[in-house]
Amino acid sequence: MIRAMTTSPISDAELDRRVLLRVWLIAAAFLAAVGFVNASTLIVDATREARSLDPRVPWTLEYSSIVTITALVPLVALYERRFPLTPENWLKAIFAHFIGSVVFSTVHIAGMVLLRHAAYAVILGRSYRFFSDPLTDIVYEYRKDLLPYAVIVLILNLARSVEEHKREAEVARAEARETGRLTLKSGGCTILLDARSMEWAQAAANYVDIRANGMTHLARISLTALEQLLSEAGVDVVRVHRSRIVNRAKVIEIAPSRDGDFRIKTTDGSELGGSRRYRHLLPA
Structure with a gap:
């Protein structure tokens, strides 16, 4: 078979920029919606059960986590670009992303705790304590972080596949028009x-x-x-x-x-x- 043209209407860097922007917006919107549901549910449940709950606490807890995860999306995108999930290297990629998920969770916990310390001091006028049982707390948070990390990686793969298909179609149309x-x-x-x-x-x-x-x-x-x-x-x-x-x-x-x-x-x-x-x- 004859090999097709290798020229492209957009560069790899531009394609990666489009993928990152799309996934970043999707992640931010989805996480913001989840945070709203979780925080408002905690407040409603406390009201129904006649429990005392400062309504600022659920919002602080939820959105300190969401802001940190959203900020980590570009780093996950860079890492996913280095270890894409393809049929040829899926085993290597899975191991790499297991390591990536551990790092992701560690940075997420650190960033989230820092934001909560600052928010509690400024907004609530009191201190925040996270590690009541460090090992249990870290394992618990990692279990929760594994799903968003996996979803971000899968969406990055899907978005890149869509953009690459669009780029190939643009190349094909340009060649048909020109030749x-x-x-x-x-x-x-x-x-x-x-x-x-x-x-x-x-x-x-x-x-x-x-x-x-x-x-x-x-x-x-x-x-x-x-x-x-x-x-x-x-x-x-x-x-x-x-x-x-x-x-x-x-x-x-x-x-x-x-x-x-x-x-x-x-x-x-x-x-x-x-x-x-x-x-x-x-x-x-």
Whole structure:
């Protein structure tokens, strides 16, 4: 197979910046919502049970933790970039992220306790004590920190995958526009096709069968995305079925069939079925 272009509309640094910003905003919004629910629940429960509780305490406890975790997201992103979760190195990555989670929890506890000491002194006018039983408290906090660390790492992986897919699509569209060539993924290979040679294409689950130059290629792309690529390359394609498109320039015969549907023949001898709802897009 021919290797595709390596140029990219955005750099790796810009991609990482987009991923970090997206995950940072998601984490901040989600944690803020969780903190609000937890703090307000503690206050409501205390009121129902007629217990004395300074309402400032739950907010201080919750948001000192949330602020610290949110501040750690960029560091987790840098670490995750160094040890991404991929099929090739998943075992190494899991061990690395176990170590990362321990460091994350340690820094979180330290930052949270410092914020609480300051908040208690300034807002509540009294001291804060965290370690009543140091070993038990640290283990307890680590168990709680393990979930947010894992969620942040997984969201970083997902967001990076989405951004990389978008970047690949931008590269493919740019190449189609500039060279008239389609860049398509097929397993671990890259297929490059002259867009004008495409006869027809039809959806096949998460893939698309593409007929060109007397061969059928299986590409990992949606039919809609393929239509966009072909349009960028200046090819006039028309949808003849919800799961099928044809190159209008390759159509040599259109014949009616039962129930108002129709049949199409293309220049390479292929015969395709068309749906009546799309018949008006072709010549009468």
